[in-house]
Amino acid sequence: MAGGVNTYGYVGGNPVRYYDPYGLVEWTGTIEGISITAPVGVATFLIKLKSECVKGQRVTANIETLGPAIGVGSAASIGGSEITVNDNHDYLNPYTFNGWFAYNTIGISIGPSYGAYGIQIGGNGMSNSPTGAYGTGHGFGGGYGYGITGNPGGAALTSYKFEKCDESCK
Secondary structure: OOOOOOOOHHHOOOOOOOOOOOOOOEEEEEEEEEEEOOOEEEEEEEEEEEEOOEOOEEEEEEEEEEEEEEEEEOOEEEEEEEEEEEEOOOOOOHHHHOEEEEEEEEEEEEEEEEEEEEEEEOEOOOOOOOOOEEEEEEEEEEEEEEEEEEEEEEEEEEEEEEEEOOOOOO
16 A cells, blocks of 8 residues: 555544545644624634645745635634645645635634634635645634634735655655
8 A cells, every 4th residue: 555554644544534535735733813704804814834744845834814704703703723734736835825715614712612614725716726725624722702704815825944854754
């Protein structure tokens, strides 16, 4: 097997939470931001991601987003959580994060929180875009606010760094 002895290694050993049917690069990190809706407003997010190890290298990337916010619930929310996305490449390309941004959430938080999300960073806004990174998930985070929000807009890669890694690589 190309993936090694662990047949679920391609999804971090967790086939229930993650999937990667095409062997694409996984990025993990955090998203922090503020969204003001009443019911239409503005949202901005800072995203910090680190790629998995691919051919002896890994990339850390910082992305900033800005766009309108549409929501039902609290007029303003601030918070952050961990995220995981897969890009549309089998090689490391931090420029994939430039372009469209969409972050849709549902949850409630008063300090600690739990919610669900769908996210697209980069690409052209279409689900079949050859660029961009996509993810869905759920988990714990932190912040203040409640409701259902949609945050479309633009994403810009502000910095990145390639580094060597010694982990088992794709």
